[in-house]
Amino acid sequence: MKKVYKASCKEEEKFLEQYDSKAFDPIALSVDAVVLGVMKSETDNYRKLDKQILRVLLVKREEYPYKGFYSLPGGFVGKCETMEDTLSRTLEAKTGLKKIYSEQLYTFGEVNRDPRMRIVSCAYISLLDEGKTQVSGAKWFDLNEIEQMRLAFDHKEIINEALKRLRGKINYTNIVFHMMPQQFTISELQEVYEIILGEKLLAPAFRRTIAGKIVDTGKMTGNAGHRPSRLFKALEM
Amino acid sequence: MKKVYKASCKEEEKFLEQYDSKAFDPIALSVDAVVLGVMKSETDNYRKLDKQILRVLLVKREEYPYKGFYSLPGGFVGKCETMEDTLSRTLEAKTGLKKIYSEQLYTFGEVNRDPRMRIVSCAYISLLDEGKTQVSGAKWFDLNEIEQMRLAFDHKEIINEALKRLRGKINYTNIVFHMMPQQFTISELQEVYEIILGEKLLAPAFRRTIAGKIVDTGKMTGNAGHRPSRLFKALEM
């Protein structure tokens, strides 16, 4: 979708040359990422399956304002950078993550959301699977844990919007597969649905409804102290 | 959600005082509105119902760039203005419309979308019913008509996103009632669904599915050369 604009006449050319881009009120634009990942937490009983948990990735602020508080990873949009560029750049710088699935969430523009100056933030949702949850400079938090914390700026509100969006989209898109590893069992997939939706689902109905979205890899899990499970992969995303 | 930020200590207070808000690259933030309305176009036969049409409201640009082309109504976000404030202000200034239902659509940030300078635009969808389609300084366009036109900036792309969003939301929200007058017949409502979804629907199924979202007003249409129709209103939005 690159298109280079070409002035239609001399008059327009002149107009564009003389245009003063400093004439507008200084509003800074930033990008913040709600990085969500599903992780396994080991259980006491070796025969039981690991419970999966939904976590958010936060970074501790080193500077005022909200120094010492945790915040979403993000940063200012450079003059010649798309917001997606800013997202990749700041995610890599602050968390070490590269090439993560992301989509735009919402743009937050309350006038006093940042005490320094007027900053409008375009928030993104980024989704990870268990295999990519190794990070540097950032820390994973349980969602319940976050409820009790005070976060920087309006970042708690942004996280809540992200969860709402995820819940809304899980049933009519294939977004969930961005949180799954290459291969997974149906039970694991169901558990991720349950975590996101916040309710238990019935296995037979679940299997029926997702049957069209997954493919059997032919492989099986094993060595688990119980019946092995088929491994599936996502079908066309 | 107003909250006034209070510096936690002298050190932070000093930091905030000395903060140079001009240090960042100048990126202008604008708001653009995709104003959609359903209008009736009179038919040849007096006994036939008026056909409804979905239209978009555009304004002709008076200045470069894209002078003379049609564009979405919008404008720059002022320093002490929320984006919703900007939306109301520019909508009223450029179209005369006040207090229109609007929701944020998407934020468009391609680097060269505006030849003047870097301008990021937060787009909104605004919906009108037939009763509010009187405008000044702006013009309504059929959607097919727009397909053939060249619009300013990336505004055609923005309109297409708006339609996609509308189509996506119509089936699991009550958004459609923002395009309906206070009272309407089920046939009118069905026609709006058909326009937005781009397909014919079967009347019995349609009636069943929307039955829970509307209330009978007890009133009827009349004098139409055919059987009168019940008038309904939207239930809780």
Place this chain on the structure above:
DNA sequence: ACAATAGTGTCTTTCAGACATTATCCG
């Protein structure tokens, strides 16, 4: 055998699709 998870069978209920039918107005 037992604990634990994987996976299927099937009955019921709910709901969408499809088409036919009846109802009511106006001229």
Place this chain on the structure above:
DNA sequence: CGGATAATGTCTGAAAGACACTATTGT
């Protein structure tokens, strides 16, 4: 009556909810 739209009846088939049941592993 005839043209037009409004509204309902009902059959069918697909899909969701619910629950019981069978299957397979490691210890």
